[in-house]
Amino acid sequence: MFETLTDRLNTTFRSLSGRGRISEDNIKEAMREVRSSLLEADVNLDVVTQFCDEVTKEALGAEVLKSLKPDEQMIGIVHAKLVELMGPVDSQLMMVDPPPTIVMMCGLQGTGKTTTCGKLAAWLKKRGKRVLVVAADLQRPAAVEQLRQVVEESVAEAPGDGHVAFHGEPDKCAEYGKATGVAVMVCQRALKRARAERFDVLLLDTAGRLHVDEDLMKEIQAIDHAVQPHQRMLVVDAMTGQDAVNSAREFNERLAIDGVILTKFDSDTRGGAALSVKRVTGAPIKFIGVGEKVTALEEFHAERMAGRILGMGDVVSLVEKAHEEVEEEEAEKLAEKMAKGQFSLNDFTKQLRTMRRMGPLKQLLGMLPGVGGALKDLDIDDKQLDRLEGIVNSMTQREREDTAVLSKSRTKRIANGAGVPTTEVNKLVKQFGAMQKVTKQMAGMGAMGKMKAMRQMQSAGAGAAAGMGGGMPGFGSRGSTKTKSVKSGFKRRKRR
Amino acid sequence: MGLFKSTISRIRQGLSRTATSFGSGLRSLLTGRSIDEAMIDEIEVRLLGADVGVKATREIVDALREDWKAGKISSGDEALEHLKNVLKSRWVHHEPGLAVSGDPPTVILVVGVNGVGKTTSVAKIARALREEGRSVLLAAADTFRAGAVEQLSIWSERLGVDVVKGNQGADPASVAFDAAEAAVARQMDVLLVDTAGRLHTQNDLMRQLVKIRDVIARKIPGAPHEVLLVLDATSGQNALNQARVFTDAVEVTGVFLSKLDGTARGGIVVAIRDELDVPVKLVGIGERPEDVEAFDGDSFIDAIFAE
Numbered sequence: 023m024f025e026t027l028t029d030r031l032n033t034t035f036r037s038l039s040g041r042g043r044i045s046e047d048n049i050k051e052a053m054r055e056v057r058s059s060l061l062e063a064d065v066n067l068d069v070v071t072q073f074c075d076e077v078t079k080e081a082l083g084a085e086v087l088k089s090l091k092p093d094e095q096m097i098g099i100v101h102a103k104l105v106e107l108m109g110p111v112d113s114q115l116m117m118v119d120p121p122p123t124i125v126m127m128c129g130l131q132g133t134g135k136t137t138t139c140g141k142l143a144a145w146l147k148k149r150g151k152r153v154l155v156v157a158a159d160l161q162r163p164a165a166v167e168q169l170r171q172v173v174e175e176s177v178a179e180a181p182g183d184g185h186v187a188f189h190g191e192p193d194k195c196a197e198y199g200k201a202t203g204v205a206v207m208v209c210q211r212a213l214k215r216a217r218a219e220r221f222d223v224l225l226l227d228t229a230g231r232l233h234v235d236e237d238l239m240k241e242i243q244a245i246d247h248a249v250q251p252h253q254r255m256l257v258v259d260a261m262t263g264q265d266a267v268n269s270a271r272e273f274n275e276r277l278a279i280d281g282v283i284l285t286k287f288d289s290d291t292r293g294g295a296a297l298s299v300k301r302v303t304g305a306p307i308k309f310i311g312v313g314e315k316v317t318a319l320e321e322f323h324a325e326r327m328a329g330r331i332l333g334m335g336d337v338v339s340l341v342e343k344a345h346e347e348v349e350e351e352e353a354e355k356l357a358e359k360m361a362k363g364q365f366s367l368n369d370f371t372k373q374l375r376t377m378r379r380m381g382p383l384k385q386l387l388g389m390l391p392g393v394g395g396a397l398k399d400l401d402i403d404d405k406q407l408d409r410l411e412g413i414v415n416s417m418t419q420r421e422r423e424d425t426a427v428l429s430k431s432r433t434k435r436i437a438n439g440a441g442v443p444t445t446e447v448n449k450l451v452k453q454f455g456a457m458q459k460v461t462k463q464m465a466g467m468g469a470m471g472k473m474k475a476m477r478q479m480q481s482a483g484a485g486a487a488a489g490m491g492g493g494m495p496g497f498g499s500r501g502s503t504k505t506k507s508v509k510s511g512f513k514r515r516k517r518r
Numbered sequence: 519m520g521l522f523k524s525t526i527s528r529i530r531q532g533l534s535r536t537a538t539s540f541g542s543g544l545r546s547l548l549t550g551r552s553i554d555e556a557m558i559d560e561i562e563v564r565l566l567g568a569d570v571g572v573k574a575t576r577e578i579v580d581a582l583r584e585d586w587k588a589g590k591i592s593s594g595d596e597a598l599e600h601l602k603n604v605l606k607s608r609w610v611h612h613e614p615g616l617a618v619s620g621d622p623p624t625v626i627l628v629v630g631v632n633g634v635g636k637t638t639s640v641a642k643i644a645r646a647l648r649e650e651g652r653s654v655l656l657a658a659a660d661t662f663r664a665g666a667v668e669q670l671s672i673w674s675e676r677l678g679v680d681v682v683k684g685n686q687g688a689d690p691a692s693v694a695f696d697a698a699e700a701a702v703a704r705q706m707d708v709l710l711v712d713t714a715g716r717l718h719t720q721n722d723l724m725r726q727l728v729k730i731r732d733v734i735a736r737k738i739p740g741a742p743h744e745v746l747l748v749l750d751a752t753s754g755q756n757a758l759n760q761a762r763v764f765t766d767a768v769e770v771t772g773v774f775l776s777k778l779d780g781t782a783r784g785g786i787v788v789a790i791r792d793e794l795d796v797p798v799k800l801v802g803i804g805e806r807p808e809d810v811e812a813f814d815g816d817s818f819i820d821a822i823f824a825e
Binding site: 058061062063064067130131132133134136161162163164165167168169170171172175232233234259261262263264265266268269286288289290291292294295314 | 633663
């Protein structure tokens with residue numbers, strides 16, 4: 023397992039602190055760690071070298087603030103530098119008059135151009151624009167069909183007053199590399215149509231291509247020349263390694279990129295490519311793709327991204343993620359049930375599943391500031407939650423709605439079904455009972471009372487993940503041991 | 519005998535660009551010089567630039583420095599040989615080619631994150647197996663991504679192999695089951711199952727993959743005989759996470775390293791050896807269905823270091 027960047031910096035700077043101030047000696051050591059960490063985050067080697075040089079210069083010149091420890095100050099400098107390099111942020115699409123504004127997507131194969139087209143169309147639809155999406159990928163089998171379906175999804179599922187339409191000529195497709203000139207004509211016809219039908223935006227989805235494939239690079243230059251896009255968007259996979267600079271540089275030299283869209287940020291990539299590509303192209307990072315849904319496109323925030331690369335936690339993203347997964351209506355229904363004291367094991371498992379849809383527990387907790395580093399040595403077992411779900415799944419509907427009906431023989435049956443000892447079933451039921459009691463109490467209370475009740479609930483060992491919607495038995499009881507191991511994790515951590 | 523025998527000349531061809539930027543550069547850097555710290559630093563830079571990763575690079579460079587300090591090697595040519603040997607020792611040794619079941623059909627499950635080239639890779643494997651005279655059935659178990667079933671269908675037409683498909687949004691496990699049943703009934707030699715791209719961080723989708731595997735195993739005992747993880751040669755250190763999580767979930771038996779025809783060096787496969795005991799079995803080196811070769815570690819390194 024790789025350590026997160028914050029881990030390393032924390033460790034390094036912890037060793038720095040106490041030494042009084044930033045000096046040429048200790049900064050060298052710190053910079054070695056910064057370098058390793060950025061490399062592990064897939065930032066390009068040359069970019070890393072440049073970055074470290076600049077940070078060193080700034081750190082040495084920086085006046086040591088009395089209120090800050092040197093390590094805090096260094097983290098501040100590194101963070102600020104990352105933000106500076108990844109900015110300035112401009113997540114708008116410039117619109118031209120007269121319309122249509124022409125936006126061309128380009129990039130390597132498999133970076134997510136087609137999916138991103140759908141997302142961008144949805145983004146524009148929300149802003150009331152009339153968008154024509156053009157299938158200019160005649161190389162990959164069924165790419166035209168894919169885009170047609172993606173556009174359909176934008177039409178059906180994305181909110182907004184705008185309008186999204188599709189332009190595709192599937193009969194023009196050919197085997198890879200054999201229809202390189204045709205896309206130019208398709209784009210020209212689409213442009214004519216966009217003018218005639220008064221679309222605001224013309225969105226061109228081009229074929230994925232290697233930056234060293236001369237034929238296909240010439241093709242996209244020909245499209246570029248023929249329709250003269252106002253915005254050329256480079257789509258880059260956030261998981262890309264060192265090579266990100268090579269492809270980005272080549273696309274930029276051929277097309278003069280206006281903006282970058284980073285995709286697949288819902289993975290656990292550290293996303294160093296963001297820094298590399300920005301540095302090489304100079305073009306602003308406009309959006310990031312964060313999921314498979316057509317609405318999973320976010321505006322780029324340099325601060326958040328710097329925090330992510332540094333592993334400093336990203337609460338904003340966590341909240342957004344939670345929001346995305348929990349339907350508002352459902353949440354209200356649940357609150358009502360809780361108020362009436364009708365919160366059942368069924369509701370509980372539903373909550374659990376919702377939370378887990380957001381990702382592995384460790385990753386979710388890692389988004390909380392300060393937790394990321396502390397979690398490093400901690401083995402958070404998602405299987406524990408599997409067992410919890412397993413127990414509930416082994417219950418009948420009646421048992422789930424009312425645990426009071428559980429007899430010894432029922433408990434035994436459930437334990438057998440879930441493959442756990444009966445004590446585990448009893449523990450779950452007991453903790454859940456305590457939680458239920460508290461939620462019922464909470465219904466009639468004001469805010470202060472609620473806080474008090476929450477504390478009671480926690481001390482009763484039933485539910486810790488407040489704010490995640492619903493308490494979590496099993497989790498809470500491990501709370502105390504968890505705190506302990508987080509602390510010992512801190513203690514255990516030593517300089518390598 | 520394993521499926522899929524092959525030659526190395528094509529890898530060398532596919533890697534020629536890699537060789538230009540990394541290997542031959544390294545060769546000209548090393549030959550005719552004697553080892554010094556500056557040279558070792560330069561080697562480190564090349565390895566890091568090839569996505570070999572900080573940890574593996576450090577190990578390789580430290581070993582080189584140790585041998586140099588101990589007086590075992592002193593010339594650049596010796597350093598070159600040393601590096602080749604160190605890299606070669608990092609491959610997982612395995613029987614060349616893909617596993618074959620003594621009791622057909624052999625089932626190959628193809629998995630990976632989004633956009634690595636699973637469907638193209640499936641088409642390439644299908645074509646190669648057909649060339650070897652084996653009967654192949656495809657299963658389009660990517661019922662999630664728009665156009666995925668159509669994409670595989672087009673390949674099946676071009677290659678002249680049958681495909682079992684489900685509707686968009688259908689349960690992929692049921693498609694896999696139907697395909698397994700069809701492969702048995704039609705006495706196929708090989709069943710190739712294409713699955714939806716899924717990020718390894720998505721628990722639900724990983725569980726779905728386990729279900730697909732289990733369903734196949736239930737229908738054909740011992741299957742799937744190969745679980746191929748497709749990794750993108752352009753990807754960075756995150757590929758290690760992918761390899762780890764997919765292996766935990768469905769016991770990956772081999773890696774298909776795709777997109778090796780670009781300027782990316784695929785150095786991540788050197789690092790993967792540290793994390794997992796999984797061999798790299800195949801490499802993708804182009805867009806055409808014939809652009810695939812069996813991976814041979816020694817030849818891979820030779821190709822990398824070739825002029």
